Structure formats: C-alpha cells, structure tokens
Amino acid sequence: MLPLKIAARFLRTSPVQSGLIIAGIAVGIAVQVFVGSLITSLQASLIERTIGSSPHVSLRALKDGDPVTFSSAVARVVRGDSRVTAVVPERDISALFSKGTDKVPLSITGGDLADLNTIYRLRQRTVEGEPSLRPGEIMVGVDFARKYGVKRGDPANLVLGGNDVRTLTVSGIFDLGSAAANERTAFTGPELPRQALGYRPDQYSLVAVQVADPFTSTAVATAWRARLSGIKVTDWQVDNKDLLAALNSQSASSYMIQVFVLVAVALGIASTLAISAVQKTRQIGILKALGMADGSTAAIFLWQASILGVAGTALGVGLGLALIAGFTFGTASSPSAFPIVAQPVFVGISAAVGMLVALLSSIIPTRKTARLDPIEVIQNG
Amino acid sequence: MADALVLAEGLTKVYGTLEQTRALDDVSFEIGRGEIAAVIGRSGSGKSTLLNLLGLLDTATEGRLVLDGRATDGASSRDRASLRNELLGFVFQFHHLLPEFTVWENLLMPTAIAGKTVDAALRELAEETMVVLGLEGLGGKNANDLSGGQKQRVAIGRALMNRPPLVLADEPTGNLDTENTDAVYRLFRRINADWGTTFLIVTHDQEIASMTDRILEIRDGKLVADVRNPVGAPSVAAVAAGLTTSRSSSAARS
Numbered sequence: 001m002l003p004l005k006i007a008a009r010f011l012r013t014s015p016v017q018s019g020l021i022i023a024g025i026a027v028g029i030a031v032q033v034f035v036g037s038l039i040t041s042l043q044a045s046l047i048e049r050t051i052g053s054s055p056h057v058s059l060r061a062l063k064d065g066d067p068v069t070f071s072s073a074v075a076r077v078v079r080g081d082s083r084v085t086a087v088v089p090e091r092d093i094s095a096l097f098s099k100g101t102d103k104v105p106l107s108i109t110g111g112d113l114a115d116l117n118t119i120y121r122l123r124q125r126t127v128e129g130e131p132s133l134r135p136g137e138i139m140v141g142v143d144f145a146r147k148y149g150v151k152r153g154d155p156a157n158l159v160l161g162g163n164d165v166r167t168l169t170v171s172g173i174f175d176l177g178s179a180a181a182n183e184r185t186a187f188t189g190p191e192l193p194r195q196a197l198g199y200r201p202d203q204y205s206l207v208a209v210q211v212a213d214p215f216t217s218t219a220v221a222t223a224w225r226a227r228l229s230g231i232k233v234t235d236w237q238v239d240n241k242d243l244l245a246a247l248n249s250q251s252a253s254s255y256m257i258q259v260f261v262l263v264a265v266a267l268g269i270a271s272t273l274a275i276s277a278v279q280k281t282r283q284i285g286i287l288k289a290l291g292m293a294d295g296s297t298a299a300i301f302l303w304q305a306s307i308l309g310v311a312g313t314a315l316g317v318g319l320g321l322a323l324i325a326g327f328t329f330g331t332a333s334s335p336s337a338f339p340i341v342a343q344p345v346f347v348g349i350s351a352a353v354g355m356l357v358a359l360l361s362s363i364i365p366t367r368k369t370a371r372l373d374p375i376e377v378i379q380n381g
Numbered sequence: 382m383a384d385a386l387v388l389a390e391g392l393t394k395v396y397g398t399l400e401q402t403r404a405l406d407d408v409s410f411e412i413g414r415g416e417i418a419a420v421i422g423r424s425g426s427g428k429s430t431l432l433n434l435l436g437l438l439d440t441a442t443e444g445r446l447v448l449d450g451r452a453t454d455g456a457s458s459r460d461r462a463s464l465r466n467e468l469l470g471f472v473f474q475f476h477h478l479l480p481e482f483t484v485w486e487n488l489l490m491p492t493a494i495a496g497k498t499v500d501a502a503l504r505e506l507a508e509e510t511m512v513v514l515g516l517e518g519l520g521g522k523n524a525n526d527l528s529g530g531q532k533q534r535v536a537i538g539r540a541l542m543n544r545p546p547l548v549l550a551d552e553p554t555g556n557l558d559t560e561n562t563d564a565v566y567r568l569f570r571r572i573n574a575d576w577g578t579t580f581l582i583v584t585h586d587q588e589i590a591s592m593t594d595r596i597l598e599i600r601d602g603k604l605v606a607d608v609r610n611p612v613g614a615p616s617v618a619a620v621a622a623g624l625t626t627s628r629s630s631s632a633a634r635s
Contacts, residue, residue, distance in 0.1 A: 283480075290465070
C-alpha cells in the first residue's frame with residue numbers, strides 16, 4: 001500500500017492542482033450525466049407525447065374498411081405476449097356533429113371505457129364531467145367543446161352514415177394534450193358504432209395494442225404476422241419514419257457531444273498527470289534508488305489517477321444529479337416542460353467511463369516513470 | 382579476502398555504440414566487512430560510474446560483481462531494486478529527501494519499501510538512529526524545514542534504517558560547511574564502530590579521503606592505486622568525543 005500512501009501524499013501536497021483536476025473530471029461527468037439524462041428524458045417525453053396515446057401495434061382486416069375478427073385464438077396470441085401492456089378492440093366511425101347550422105366532422109372511437117382507458121387514459125384526462133361511456137353517452141375533446149359551446153350533460157346530435165341521426169349526451173370532456181386530437185376525436189361505448197357499422201360482436205375496426213417498450217413494436221408485429229393469418233399487423237415505427245429519424249439524429253448528436261466531453265476530460269487528466277509525473281521525477285528517482293521497483297513507482301500514478309477518478313466521478317455524479325434537480329425545479333411551472341429523470345444505467349455508465357478515462361490517462365505518466373533512470377535524478381541533484 | 386562484502390572482478394563500463402567511451406576499464410578489488418574506504422579521482426575519472434555499478438543503479442558491460450556473497454550479474458531490474466533496498470544504503474551529495482514527507486517518514490521510507498510494518502522494534506531502531514544522528518525532536522518536521530546539515534543527517538539515517546551492510550556515499554559532504562563535514566565523518570566512524578557498517582565514499586577531496594581506512598584511486602577509468610591509510614582510523618575515544626560535540630551543536634541548532 002506504499003504506492004497508495006505516496007500517491008495520496010503527492011495529491012495532498014498539491015491541493016490546487018488536485019482540486020482543479022477533480023473539478024475538471026467532475027464537470028465532465030456532470031455534463032455526461034445531465035446531457036445523457038436530458039436527451040433520454042426528452043426522447044421519452046417526445047415518444048410519450050407522440051405515441052403514448054396511440055397504438056404501437058394495430059391489427060386490422062387485410063382489406064381496408066373490412067372488420068377484423070378478434071377471435072379467442074387471436075386474443076390468446078395478443079394477450080399471451082408478455083411484452084403487451086394494453087389491448088383495445090375499437091370500432092371507429094365517422095359522424096357529423098350538428099349544432100344549429102354547424103356541421104362538424106367527428107372521428108368517433110367506440111369501445112369499453114376500461115379498455116380505452118389503458119391507451120387513452122380518459123380517466124386522468126377528463127377535465128370536466130365524468131369519464132363515462134354508458135349507452136347513449138359520448139365524451140368530446142376540450143377544444144371541440146370550447147369551439148362549439150358544448151358542456152357536460154348537453155345533447156350531441158350526430159349524423160351517422162345513411163342519415164342515421166342519433167342524439168347522445170356529453171358525459172365528460174377530455175384533454176388529450178393535442179388541440180387537433182381534442183377538436184376531432186370523440187369516444188363512445190362499443191355498441192353504437194357496432195350497430196352503425198353492422199359488425200358482429202367479435203368484429204372491430206382495429207385492435208390497438210401497446211407494448212412496454214415502443215421500440216420492440218417491429219419485433220412484436222413480425223412475430224404476430226407469422227401466427228395471425230388473414231390479419232394485417234402494422235407497427236407505429238413504419239408510420240413514423242420521420243420521427244424515428246429525428247430521434248436517431250438527436251441520439252447521434254448527443255453521443256457526439258458526450259464523446260467530445262469525454263475526450264476533453266481525458267486530455268485534461270492526462271496532461272495534468274503528465275505534468276505531475278514531470279514534477280515528481282526527482283522523488284520517483286529517489287524512491288527507485290532506495291529500492292522501489294519500477295512497477296511500484298508506476299503504481300503511484302495509477303493510484304493518483306484512481307483517487308482523482310473516484311473523487312471527480314463522485315463529485316460529478318452529485319453535480320449532475322443536482323443539475324437535473326435544478327432544471328426540473330426551474331421548469332416545473334412551464335406547461336411545455338418535461339421531467340428529466342436521472343437514468344441509473346446512464347449514471348452508472350458515466351461513472352464507469354469517468355474511472356476508465358482517469359485510469360487510461362495514467363498510461364503516459366506510468367510509462368514515463370517506468371523508464372526513468374534514477375542515476376539521472378541523483379547526479380543532477 | 383575470504384569474507385569480502387564487495388567483490389568486483391574486471392568491471393568495465395562502455396558507453397555508446399558507434400563511438401565508444403570506456404568509462405570504467407577492467408576494475409577489480411575487494412572490500413571487506415567493516416571497512417571505511419574512499420574512492421578518489423578527478424571529475425570524469427569514472428568514480429561515479431563505479432559507484433553506480435556498485436549501487437546496482439547501472440549494469441556493467443563486462444565483469445562480475447558480488448555483493449554480500451550474492452552474484453548480481455544478470456539480475457532483473459526488480460531484483461536489483463530489491464538488492465539495493467536490502468544490502469545498500471545511499472548518501473548522495475544532495476540530500477534527496479522527499480519534501481512531501483516528514484523527517485520520520487523519510488527515515489522509514491526504505492523500510493516501508495521493504496514492506497516492513499512499523500512495530501515496536503522498528504520504532505526503537507528508528508528512534509535510536511535519530512538519537513545517534515542528533516535528530517531528536519525533529520521527527521514531525523517536514524524535511525524541507527531542516528537546515529542543510531540536518532537534511533544530510535536525515536539522509537544518512539535513511540541510508541542506515543534497513544541496517545544495510547554497505548553504505549555508498551557520493552560526495553556526501555559536498556554541499557556542507559566544514560563543521561557539518563566533520564560531523565558527518567564522525568558519524569560514519571561512530572556507525573562503523575557501533576554497527577559494523579561498511580562505507581565506500583566517493584570523493585575528490587584528498588583531506589576527506591585521508592580520514593578513511595583505505596583509498597582507491599581511479600584515473601581514466603582504471604584503478605591505479607589501492608592503499609591502506611595508516612592515519613585514517615581514529616580511536617574509538619576520539620570518535621565518541623567528536624560525536625558528543627556534534628550532537629551538542631546540532632541540539633543547539635534545532
């Protein structure tokens with residue numbers, strides 16, 4: 001443990017230099033933790049906003065407009081997949097909302113409230129009235145309600161296909177977080193659309209499915225296609241290529257930033273340790289003359305790097321988490337803000353990378369030390 | 382010599398490949414246990430090269446070196462480091478103390494390198510060394526806070542902490558005034574008398590060399606003289622008297 005003791009003493013007797021290098025590592029790791037968590041959370045937020053309330057995998061009939069039969073065999077395949085988190089058989093119809101002279105097109109999704117809630121989270125998103133889809137009830141979006149003066153309990157006259165006019169009662173008003181969706185979408189129970197479409201009880205417009213990790217949707221869809229003949233299985237990634245490209249570009253730029261930060265940190269540590277090795281040449285030569293083996297003198301710089309790495313990384317992780325907390329606190333009141341969640345895996349990787357960089361940075365001084373000839377030091381005073 | 386501590390046979394050191402310089406040329410001698418010998422010669426004569434070879438800091442191009450009965454030729458860098466730590470103590474012209482450490486820590490550095498733990502026996506040994514060197518009360522001080530003479534005495538103490546059979550001293554008083562120079566040589570004598578330590582002192586100062594038991598002269602890389610010094614060894618009483626003076630003066634300084 002003598003090399004460790006000497007390393008610690010060398011660092012302690014140069015407090016400014018040691019402090020600066022620890023601060024350098026800490027800032028680098030803090031940026032890693034913060035930027036990594038920021039980008040990951042931003043992507044999670046974007047994905048949630050974009051597809052959080054949409055099906056990740058959809059089951060439809062092969063021919064557009066035909067119903068898909070959600071038989072017990074199909075249900076077994078879908079509900080039996082451990083990756084699946086929500087299964088919503090839906091019946092979608094188009095209708096015209098009629099009020100006075102206004103005739104407004106509405107896209108109505110019919111289904112059981114319990115099922116619809118798993119994807120559309122209508123219970124949490126109801127801003128007025130009750131989340132209820134009993135027969136004869138309809139829920140409309142907040143922008144639609146505002147634009148056409150619709151309130152809870154109001155009658156809603158709907159013209160379905162073939163001039164079938166129905167009057168439903170507005171049970172609740174929801175906010176899906178998108179003005180477009182709030183203005184055009186409505187929800188009702190399963191029976192009205194079934195009658196309007198003339199479907200059997202096991203026939204639906206589509207079966208909407210969500211999976212735990214949206215990015216596994218392609219694998220899930222591919223697996224199901226092999227087992228579900230006569231059904232068209234699509235996944236969100238096929239329909240959202242532009243979004244995926246944007247997310248990938250964002251990831252790539254984030255990785256680039258992180259790589260450059262790491263390189264800057266590595267160069268900082270390496271140069272400081274190299275300077276330290278030069279400054280301590282005399283001491284290393286003396287220790288060698290006194291009988292310390294080359295490996296042990298090299299270990300001094302390895303220990304120095306380890307101490308600096310551990311201290312800098314610990315401080316950096318703390319600083320990074322503090323930045324995340326500060327950012328979340330500072331933007332809490334903004335409606336467009338998203339929460340940054342510290343990613344434990346990412347924090348772990350950043351800490352490991354910080355240590356690795358510190359250790360790699362000690363290569364130059366350790367090699368320099370191993371080559372040092374004590375005679376040079378002794379004779380030159 | 383049956384019980385030679387140092388046995389050098391045909392030691393030769395050649396520097397360079399295209400243009401070769403023979404810094405040391407076929408030097409052979411033996412040093413017995415308990416001797417105090419001086420190696421003299423002008424600058425560039427090869428005496429430092431000889432000291433580097435004897436100190437296992439460098440390897441000979443040709444020849445054989447046996448230290449304390451152990452052949453050193455072909456030893457790895459690690460083995461030579463280990464032998465240096467075990468068999469040799471160094472005293473340099475410059476004290477070469479570690480400024481980051483206290484006097485006590487500097488003193489114990491060779492034992493720490495040897496992997497020894499500071500137990501009661503080692504503590505007693507270190508304290509005895511401090512007393513012999515007149516460094517009582519200075520253990521907690523930083524090495525940088527001492528006077529030149531004190532630093533050199535700490536360096537001598539450090540060289541002795543592993544109780545090596547051989548101490549190699551390279552111009553050990555080159556940076557000291559007359560008073561401290563005398564004190565250092567009295568110290569060498571005292572340690573030699575008390576612990577039987579062998580000293581090999583490289584110097585260009587004839588007066589200092591005359592205080593040793595034996596003088597080896599190096600000229601142009603060759604050993605040109607090896608003479609016993611009839612006036613070198615003072616009596617034990619004289620050593621003791623000198624040491625008392627030295628310790629009193631150092632105590633007064635500190």
